[in-house]
Amino acid sequence: MTEAPSTTSSPRQRRVSDRIGAIAESATLKVDAKAKALKAGGRPVIGFGAGEPDFATPAYIVEAAVEACRDPRNHRYTPAGGLPELKQAIVDKTRRDSGLVVQPGQVVVTNGGKQAIYEAFGTMLDPGDEVIVPAPYWTTYPEAIQLAGGVAVPVLADETQGYKVTVEQLEAARTDRTKVLLFVSPSNPTGAVYTADEIRAIGRWVEDHGLWVLTDEIYEHLVYDGVETGSMPVLCPFLADHTVVVNGVAKTYAMTGWRVGWILAPKDLAAAAANLQSHATSNVSNVSQRAALAAVTGDLSAVDEMRSAFDRRRKTIVSMLGEIDGVVCPTPEGAFYAYPSVKGLLGRRYGGRVIESSAELAEYILEQAEVAVVPGEAFGTPGYLRLSYALGDDDLVEGITRLQKLFA
Missing domain, CATH: 3.90.1150.10 (Aspartate Aminotransferase, domain 1)
Incomplete structure (x- = not known):
């Protein structure tokens, strides 16, 4: 049978x-x-x-990449977390542009903003940890959270409120599993920008409940109509040790294809993210890093x-x-x-x-x-x-x- x-x-x-x-x-x-x-x-x-x-991409940045191709130093492996001179330049650029003061040991240079987001959530979350995600949200955020074992908890803000969530909405979404608030201003996909006062109010709520913040500042220079805004860890300095900032050169310098982003984080979390990157991709392309160095050390014209x-x-x-x-x-x-x-x-x-x-x-x-x-x-x-x-x-x-x- x-x-x-x-x-x-x-x-x-x-x-x-x-x-x-x-x-x-x-x-x-x-x-x-x-x-x-x-x-x-x-x-x-x-x-x-x-x-x-x-x-x-501006010509002076391209020329820096051309020169980098000719330099044998860039033909070899470099530190997984980023070229030391680029990390220092990111520290200087961050202080210049947002007023946030960090140290090179808090910087991890990544293959674009997406890897920065993935590594940040990968180092912050344990299985079942919840992340409050204001919606509309960029498509990558929930997927990166899920890959890290976390749970995305959307909070909807529609056009009647300018696509900006309120403290009351955030509180309604908070549970005993909430660990991180994802905060994005200016926003992709809506273009919404939180005012300085709105950011301070949300920051106080975050602090009151002992949460972390991941703030994506990739569009920091694209703000219109004189809106008074700012970086959350600058406006809320009491959150500095519980905030991860994600940024990069893609939008500011028309460098989407060069794939250079970065994480700014407390030193222990930055070290963990660099360790993850050492096994995932190792260093970002040295030529792209040299181009990014030229970008962030140049002016904003x-x-x-x-x-x-x-x-x-x-x-x-x-x-x-x-x-x-x-x-x-x-x-x-x-x-x-x-x-x-x-x-x-x-x-x-x-x-x-x-x-x-x-x-x-x-x-x-x-x-x-x-x-x-x-x-x-x-x-x-x-x-x-x-x-x-x-x-x-x-x-x-x-x-x-x-x-x-x-x-x-």
């Missing part, structure tokens, strides 16, 4: 681990890749998906020029989106994203079908208008779209004009 095959899969049959299989693909990169593929195929797609400046262009585009995109019936677009005060509510467009019939979600709407927009946007589902808030205005003025106007015609 033949035995029935076992219904239990063997380890060999389980080709992808549950831990990795549970990770969602980056929605922003997916949209950007699809838009670029369509453009390569000859379609006139305009992409609002990628969060990267459309400017070239390049970002001043970019900020002026982004400010102009910000006003244009908000004005034009506001002309579409069913779209509500708060004016972002930072970063380079608009995050309009498109709930008024849902439930309508378009091209013979009723579109019920912002994910379906984004697909319809790409198919019919050849405009790539990212649906709010990617950021934990269905009913919205994210549009990056870090693209040329002409493309921006053409893209939004297409949307106006599509929904006229």
